[in-house]
Amino acid sequence: MADPSQPDDPGFLTNFQVDRKSLLTRDIGERLLALSPSPVLLLDMKSASIIEANPAAQAIFGSAQLPLVGTHFMHCFRHPEDGKHILDERLEHVALQYFVLGAGRHLPVELDLRRLDDAGVILVFIRDLTSRLALDNQRLIAQRNYRLLFDNAPQPMMLLDKGFVIVGANRAAAILYGFADNEIPLLSLKAMLVNPRDLDQYRVQLDPRTLAPQWHWRTDGSQRLIEPSVSTLRRERQTFLLVVLRDVTDSEHQIAELRRAEERWRFALDGHGDGVWEWLPQSGEAIVSQRFLDMLGFGVEDARHPFDYWDARVHPEDYLRMHLAIMQHFLAESPVIAGEYRMMTVDGQYRWLAIRARAIETDASGRIDRIIGTVRDVHEQRRQEQRERLQQEQLMHTARLATMGELVTMIAHEVTQPLTAISNYSAVARRHLQRQGDSVPADATHALNRISELVSHAGEVVHRIRSFVRKGELRLEPISINVLIVDVARLAEIQARALSAEIDLDLAIGLPELTGDRMQLGQMLLNLARNGLEAMGAVDGPRRLKLRSALNSENEITVEVEDCGCGLSAALAMDVITPFFTTKPEGLGMGLAICKTVVENHQGRLWVSAAKPAGTVFHVALPVR
Structure with missing residues (x-):
């Protein structure tokens, strides 16, 4: 007996199994619909109407679930025939379509369709392309602007691929090279280089750099000197060289x-x-x-x-x-x-x-x-100017010496008369005192005798000065230098006492006599002694003038006049004997020059050196004859 729970028709069992499988497949679709975070529609394959729509899909269309369910799939498109074409051609992927939204708005979408044939449904996965298209649009605008900037830039520019083929150039570059229609055809950069080896400079490097100027050909056969600046540019997974060209031919x-x-x-x-x-x-x-x-x-x-x-x-x-x-x-x-x-x-x-x-x-x-x-x-010119200047100074010195000679002659003449009168008056006074006999004090007689001696000496000095100026002959006679130094010290003693100075004599014994003009040599030594005393006028402490005599190895009698004054610098020591050079505010600069002339007239030498620890030493060397 047959089991009443089992159907007698085997076809029924088959249909039951199919329906169960379709229900299971449809259930899986509905589960995917509920679980997917992305917008998903479930379509009936026969009627192409929307059976289900998940919340993400509802959010896209901005409507409640019931109005969207039952809507024909073709009515979702801006152009319904696009939806019909998708269904008829059984397309599985649609890169771009536009859904119709409320208020006339359109939504760019990407679609993926999965057919569940056993269940008779279609799963439609939706991707909103609004943001991506906005980025793509911005990219397109940027590319368009870049192209406009590239084409219209005033600087000539070229784009090279990795084979150094020109794949792009702006109008300025085309004009630079003389191409018609302002466009450079695809050609190798090497063909444009006068020296093909310059191509080695265009090797790809990461850092922008400016290359050395190089000669490029133009289409008319002429050459231009171009200074390229090269930088790398990555575009669409390719590396290009952007070359900015600067024409430096004219420069x-x-x-x-x-x-x-x-x-x-x-x-x-x-x-x-x-x-x-x-x-x-x-x-x-x-x-x-x-x-x-x-x-x-x-x-x-x-x-x-x-x-x-x-x-x-x-x-x-x-x-x-x-x-x-x-x-x-x-x-x-x-x-x-x-x-x-x-x-x-x-x-x-x-x-x-x-x-x-x-x-x-x-x-x-x-x-x-x-x-x-x-x-x-201008060295020789400077030396000639210096020589001329020295000559001019020497001429001026000669003129001043001539004037000085005239003045000395006049002064000597004027001084001679009062000296003669003084000598006469002292002689009269001396005779008058002699008549008085022993009642006359001895000091008065000594004073009058001294006056006569000094007047006689002064007269002799005046006479010698006049003879010296007039280049008269020397009155040569044997002279003991030590006796002459003692006489000079006696004459300088009055000035020394006025300055609170002392005169020390250091005279060598047994010196031979020399031949010379006693008056001129004495006046020369006296002038040196007075200069030394005057040099110590501003010195604090002991003031001592030293007069020394000696005989050197060259058979010369030497006399040294040493003071302890402030001394002379090396430069002044060289100039101090020069005529008209003086360190005294009221000086004429002739004293030492006359002393030098007196010494040289006796075939001697006069020089100056520094004393130790301070002061100046004047040296006189006279030959023994």
């Missing part, structure tokens, strides 16, 4: 012409005997011409040195003056640097050079970039 021609002009200028200056020098203050480098080097005795290897190298060779006395001229030019207070300065030669000597320079280049901030100048050797 190079101008620089070349400037160099030729400078060469002509340097040639003209060298031909005139002037040297040329160039200074770059920003780098500190100095460049000098061969003529400049010849003036100072340097070789060609010294043509380039830092400016400080030459600056250190300026004479210390001219250094500040030269730098003051440079500073005034840098501060725009002087249009040129000009002056005559001494510079040390290679052998350590100094030569006078006339320097003249000016700034010819400045940077954007106004700082001086380049100074060019000339230098001329």
Whole structure:
């Protein structure tokens, strides 16, 4: 007996199994619909109407569930025939379509369709493309703007691929190379290079760089000097070279012409005997011409040195003056640097050079970039000027000496008369006292005798001065130098007492006599002694004048007059015996010069040295005859 719970028709069992499978498949679809966070629609395959829509799908359309369910799938599209085409062609993926939303709005979407044939349904997965399309739109706008910028940029630019083929160029580049229609065809950069080996400079590097100028061909066969700037550019997973081109042909021609002009200028200056020098203050480098080097005795290897190298060779006395001229030019207070300065030669000597320079280049901030100048050797001219100046001074000295001779003659004449009167009056007074007999004090007689001696001595001095000025003959006689020194000390004693000074004698014994004019030699020594006493007038402490005599190895009698005054510098020691040179406010500068002449008239020598620890020593050496 058949089991009533089992159906008798086997077909029913088959249909039951199919329905159960379809229900199971549909249940899986509904579960996917509920669990998916992305918008999902469930369509009936036969009617193409929406059976189910998850909340994310409802949010897209902005409607409640019931109005969306039952809507035909084609009515979701901006163009319903697009929906029909998708269903008829059984498409599984649609990259872009537009759904119709409320208020006339359209939603860009990407669709993925999965057919569950057993259940008779279609799962439609929806992806909102609004943000992606906005980005794509921005990218397209940016690309369009970049292209506009690239095409219309005033600087010529090219885009090269990894094979150095020109895959893009703007209008400025096409005009630079002379292409018609302002467009460069696809061609290799190598074909545009005059020297194909320049292509090696375009190797891909990460850092932008400017290449050395290189010659490029134009379509008309002419050449232009181009300075390329290269940088890398990644686009669509490819690496390109962006090349910005700068035409420096005209600038190079101008620089070349400037160099030729400078060469002509340097040639003209060298031909005139002037040297040329160039200074770059920003780098500190100095460049000098061969003529400049010849003036100072340097070789060609010294043509380039830092400016400080030459600056250190300026004479210390001219250094500040030269730098003051440079500073005034840098501060725009002087249009040129000009002056005559001494510079040390290679052998350590100094030569006078006339320097003249000016700034010819400045940077954007106004700082001086380049100074060019000339230098001329004026050493011989300076020496000639010095010789002429010395000759002029000697002529002036001669004229003053002639005037002095006339004055001395006149003064001697005027002094002789009162001296004669004094001598006569003292003689009368002495005879008058002699008549008085023993009642006359001895001091009065001694005083009158002393007056007669001094008047006689003064008269002799005046006579010798007149003879000296008139170049009269010397009155030669044997002289004991020690006796002469004692007489001089006695005459200088009055002045020494007035200055609270002492006179020390250190006389060698047994000195031979010398032949000379007693009056002139005595006056010479007295003048030296008085100078020494006057030099100690401002000295605090003991004041001592030393007179020494000796016989040297050359058979000369030497006399030294040493004071302890303030002394003389090395420079003054060389000039102090020069005529008309004096350190005294009221002095004439003739005393020591006359002393020197007296000594030289006796074939002797007069010189000066420093005393120790302080003071001055005048040395006199006279030959023994």
